Amino acid sequence: MPLSSLAPSRAPSYAAVLRTRHACRTFGAALLGRLSYGMISLALMLAVKDTTGSYSAAGGVMALFGATSVSLSPARAALVDRYGPRRALPPMAGAYAALLAVLAHLTWHPGASSLLLGVLAASAGACTPPLGPVMRTLWRCLLPQRELLQRAFSLDSVAEELLFLSGPLLVGVVIGFSVPAAGVAISAVLVLVGALALVSSPAVRAIGTPSSANEAPAAQDAPRAERLLAVAGVRHAAVVAAGLGLCLGGMELLVVAFAEQHHHGATAVWVLAALSAGSAVGGLVHGAVSWRTSNRARLPVPLAGLGVALVVAGLSPDVSVLVAVVAVAGVFVAPALTTAYLVADESVGEGVRTRAGAWVNTAVNAGSTVGTALVGVLVEVLSPAVCFAVAAIPALLCSAAVWRGSGITLLPKRRDVPSSQ
Structure with missing residues (x-):
């Protein structure tokens, strides 16, 4: 950014x-x-x-x-x-x-x-x-x-x-x-x-x-409410949330496997605590900044940062370095989820906001469940370092998909040159 x-x-x-x-x-x-x-x-x-x-x-x-x-x-x-x-x-x-x-x-x-x-x-x-x-x-x-x-x-x-x-x-x-x-x-x-x-x-x-005074707007929103995922903002927010859940779902198992590989199984709890601490710090800092870019434009950025951090985490030589890298990864977690909720909220009308937020909830929870299951299989056949890199793939892919789907660009739009005719 x-x-x-x-x-x-x-x-x-x-x-x-x-x-x-x-x-x-x-x-x-x-x-x-x-x-x-x-x-x-x-x-x-x-x-x-x-x-x-x-x-x-x-x-x-x-x-x-x-x-x-x-x-x-x-x-x-x-x-x-x-x-x-x-x-x-x-x-x-x-x-x-x-x-x-x-x-x-x-x-x-x-x-x-x-x-x-x-x-x-x-x-x-x-x-x-x-x-x-x-x-x-x-x-x-x-x-x-x-x-x-x-x-x-x-x-x-x-x-x-x-x-x-x-x-x-x-x-x-x-x-x-x-x-x-x-x-x-x-x-x-x-x-x-x-x-x-x-x-x-x-x-x-x-x-x-909802009173009879506002039943008409609600009725107008009803068909849209049944197709919330067709709304670009809600769909993109759900994709980011799903990518976040897929990454975090297997994190606990990966951390335990990494710690045991380095003969420090009991330290896994400190790695997970670092993830939560980093998320808390990242969330508070993210909320305190007055952003000039829109929530839609920032939506894929924290998820991409999380993916990169997970790749680096797999390269950690020992648990102490893993604690530091995972804390950095955590910095992106709360901002990713917060921005997803904000985008879903601002993309719909008054009568369907609870549903829009629930879709983000559903996506992150479903992604977490699938991520846990996949990592449980992979950790049996691959090293923890490789598994960290594999766990980063959903974050990077979902971030790229949302970036592409939103048509986001960091460059100013080119102005058309008036024709000389």
Whole structure:
């Protein structure tokens, strides 16, 4: 990115975002509910393994949970767009929390049926409330100013990163004095309390349910809403998110394999912590800059940077160098995701923004699942260094595809010379 694309930030700071009326209350409620998502994967996997005594059963149950949660995300977001958060979120959160509570009860002691647990987990995943997409839609309502919205989205991405880092740590604390099923029960309470606190916020009440006064615009947007991926901005944002997910999906496995190859398996956790720390720093810096270029123009750049950093990471001579390179790679993660959310948000009308954000969520989660599976196969036959380079390919290809599809150029357009005729 050329230096001319940057400008000193004269816009309000992150503090101005949080000082916005109702912002702290609304954001805090959403984060409380989303903390459940940071805990549930590890807690449920350990709980199912404990009750069945089978890792394969735990993997199967988690696959069902993830499949319904990811694949039905746009449909759940469509319900929010159609009926409003106050009507759509409480039933979803209530059903999700109730199913998690049943799963916690069944897995508290050994002997639960794997089949029953799979059905319940798939049902719970289908009901997962889209708190992240809803919060990003609310940011748009709270902060119409472009610079403030950019900061809000960056802050949201960094906070989400920290939630998914702290969630497993909280599960570790819980199982230190109880059983993993307690973590599932706590996840149920968190999502229910967070969702209800979110819909009780004055910011959500101000949106309310689509009224007859604006049903006409919503109806006009309906055909477009069913073909959101035909909208160039949403499609490009989803491609970038998918490329990001493919890269990051196998990162944990690659880091562990690299550390074990260098006889420092225990240091893998520090490499992953460096990735999260780099992402947090990158997200905050990205949000604080007043960019002269548009979000669409910057969309493929962080993903390309991540791809290059992953190639370099595979060339690391030891774990200490890998920590530093992975931290640099992390700097591109939050900016890539934040920009994808911003592009999707600004590419659609008022009635489909939650759905547009949900498509980005779906793309990154689906990409992560596929990336984990592919790396799991490749790491058995290739060295970690080669696997890092292979993991970089989706980022570079997706970045190039979006760059080409957007018709982006860093050179000024040539002016036509008037004809002498």
